[in-house]
Amino acid sequence: MxxxxxxxxxxxxxxxxxxxxxxxxxxxxxxxxxxxxxxxxxxxxxxxxxxxxxxxxxxxxxxxxxxxxxxLNPALWPTNLGSKRDWGFLAAPNPHLKGRALSLSMxxxxxxxxxxxxxxxxxxxxxxxxxxxxxxxxxxxxxxxxxxxxxxxxxxxxxxxxxxxxxxxxxxVQPAADPSPVAHAMLDAASDIGIPVFDHPNGRMMEGEGGAAISDMLVRDGRRHSxxxxxxxxxxxxxxxxxxxxxxxxxxxxxxxxxxxxxxxxxxxxxxxxxxxxxxxxxxxxxxxxxxxxxxxxxxxxxxxxxxxxxxxxxxxxxxFQDHVSFGCTWEYAEPIPPRNSGSEATLYWKSRPDLDAPDLLFCQVEFPVPSDRTAARGVPAHGWTMFAGLAQPVSRGRLRLEGADPSAAVTVDTNFLSDPTDMTTARACIEICRALGNAPAFRPYVRSEAMPGALTGDALDDYIRDAAVTYWHQxxxxxxxxxxxxxxxxxxxxxxxxxxxxxxxxxxxxxxxxxxxxxxxxxxxxxxxxxxxxxxxxxxxxxxxxxxxxxxxxxxxxxxxxxxxxxx
Known part of the structure; x- marks a missing residue:
């Protein structure tokens, strides 16, 4: 720095x-x-x-x-969530997420x-x-x-x-500097399952079906460059x-x-x-x-x-109203690997169905565990990484409603996440790709085991998706x-x-x-x-x-x- x-x-x-x-x-x-x-x-x-x-x-x-x-310190970005630098919006309880009310940081x-x-x-x-x-x-x-x-x-x-x-x-704009070995492992895992890898994510990769790359970041001389x-x-x-x-x-x-x-x-x-x-x-x-x-x-x-x-x-x-919805999948490290840079250095965009000509899924690797309020109860490893992956093109639509004529009154945000059945179908495919990536041979030197979700199917998988769903903060x-x-x-x-x-x-x-x-x-x-x-x-x-x-x-x-x-x- x-x-x-x-x-x-x-x-x-x-x-x-x-x-x-x-x-x-x-x-x-x-x-x-x-x-x-x-x-x-x-x-x-x-x-x-x-x-x-x-x-x-x-x-x-x-x-x-x-x-x-x-x-200004890239590694400390999570400490801003819920602080005075965050509006701290809370969405209305969502029946499609089993009544959960998600936080919407801005x-x-x-x-x-x-x-x-x-x-x-x-x-x-x-x-x-x-x-x-x-x-x-x-x-x-x-x-x-x-x-x-x-x-x-x-x-x-x-x-x-x-x-x-x-x-x-x-x-x-610069590529993440000296990325973690698990970031490189994610690119190798993508290649293992047939997803192309690119030198950077803001060129040919986003003109076609998608791919994987080390993330581009707004960091200059080791400091956030907002x-x-x-x-x-x-x-x-x-x-x-x-x-x-x-x-x-x-x-x-x-x-x-x-x-x-x-x-x-x-x-x-x-x-x-x-x-x-x-x-x-x-x-x-x-x-x-x-x-x-x-x-x-x-x-x-x-x-x-x-x-x-x-x-x-x-x-x-x-x-x-739209936002990207994520469903975190987590793996336990064989040995602790400290996060580098912002702790999110590799990204991937891909398709839930082979007939698509553009990606409808978004994957960001996070080099530490990121459970939701509900999935935390399933057991979170002390040291691990998360595939923070979800819907890049959701079909569900939400809306905002005023709570009064006074401008100081709050506003109700009904996100309506996963209200359209198409999004649930896409979410299942997203989890499947996550598990294929995290369990690929490229991660074997670094991972002890898959922490969640595991090999769930049917109603159990749908329950996990609804429990795991969180926002990408892309309102x-x-x-x-x-x-x-x-x-x-x-x-x-x-x-x-x-x-x-x-x-x-x-x-x-x-x-x-x-x-x-x-x-x-x-x-x-x-x-x-x-x-x-x-x-x-x-x-x-x-x-x-x-x-x-x-x-x-x-x-x-x-x-x-x-x-x-x-x-x-």
Missing amino acids: NDTVTTEDRDFATRARDNQAQRTAGLRRSYDFIVCGAGASGSVIARRLAESPEVHVLLLEAGGSDEADSV GKGLGGGSSINVMVWARGHRSDWDYFAAEAGDPAWGYENVLDIYRRIENWQGAPDPRFRGTGGPVW LYRAYLHPWLDRPNLTVLTGAMVRRVVFDGRRATGVEFLRDGQVTTVGATAEVVLSLGAIHTPKVLMHSGIGDREELARVGIPVRQHLPGVGRN SCTAKMGRDAMSVVDGALRVYGVDALRVADASIMPRVTTGNTQAPCAIIGERAAEAIRQSHKLRPRSARSASGLRGSDIEAADERAVLAPVGRP
Whole structure:
């Protein structure tokens, strides 16, 4: 690990700290753009908009700083789960999981999920992006254009591969460094059972049937390199960017059909700030639809149920909830093998049926035991590894429901996992492949025995699946992009029926991407920023001429004005 701090680093840290202290101490009454949420998409958008020096950008984040060892030390990521950096959502009891109520961790703080996750960089499959393009009616969402964006934003540290990898972008991506022998054993086991092995997982491997590879990770010099660190942190000394933490967005403010600002809660005080150009919601697949509904945008029956006046009837808000569901299978080590890096260094995508032309299963090897609340009772080895494997393309769909008209009220998340019988069929195939991998000859030097599930069949296997099911923390699709009656945003991510409001986060996915979602969220952020820049004719960052945005001409006295609170909750 490189702990060297240069004079240049210290100088920048001082400039950034002083600049943000000045900006947040004297908030403007309005900004050109307000971005809500500093996660994997919001960090990208705020940076890209702030690259135009003639506009002023406000980024609101409910959580706090990422300056903590639990965030920056890759090995400590599990300690963030259930902490103050986790929203700690709890799903409704699910009858399809024998009444279990699963925890749904989501990142709270600068970087969002990219500051508490396992740091895996997984681009999604070719078929995902082509599906997005078809749903949006916009070829710019298609695979070839998205591949070009990935090449542009990556700073790839592995073996050169110019067809698939880029080297000049802000996102430092590297293969897991010096992987554990069990990670290599997983690749050998995949080969043993006929699954191809690739040099990295973000190229040819995800253009066809799938395969296995050492994971790509957002780790730089031994430290987490979140999307906040990649995009936004280097821009904190800029005079046109304000990053306000501890600011919980409650609702969007409108003048007729036009979004004109947001209402947020900070230090017990409710405040409104204006947006002269646009508001962008990047709050994640639970809070984004929640804020939309509290702003009067959603299904009219759902809004009427809790007494919220309807501004725009969009029945898809809060519907179409998706997530990857995992069923852990565990083996006991013959001798203890300490985890390396994040403890998850090998990944695999494959098919539950041979007739498929794209993977529908996702496998992440975890180098320590990961039982569910129920499977822990079956006996967990003190030392072992887990195949954290599950449904990459689930068929079941869930939804969100408000618990009241007050924005501070909670939201009910009905995941509806395994409600569609197809998902149970796929889950059985997933377990079968897990067991074939873990019991392959490649693991014999490292494994004493299979701890769970063992050779279960029939109802016993189904019981195990329902007991083992947990989330991958890839919540998505609750404000989907498309052109049908259940779509919430168009191909430019504009919310239907209102002006100056966009959604840009995993909510807009028509279906969850095949794999971890932070890399696709970076693409969503890039595509949103590109659409906004084109819409407002923003100039490149070298240009100093005015963009024509009304907020750019705010007088200096107004720029220094502190916002007036509108009340207390």
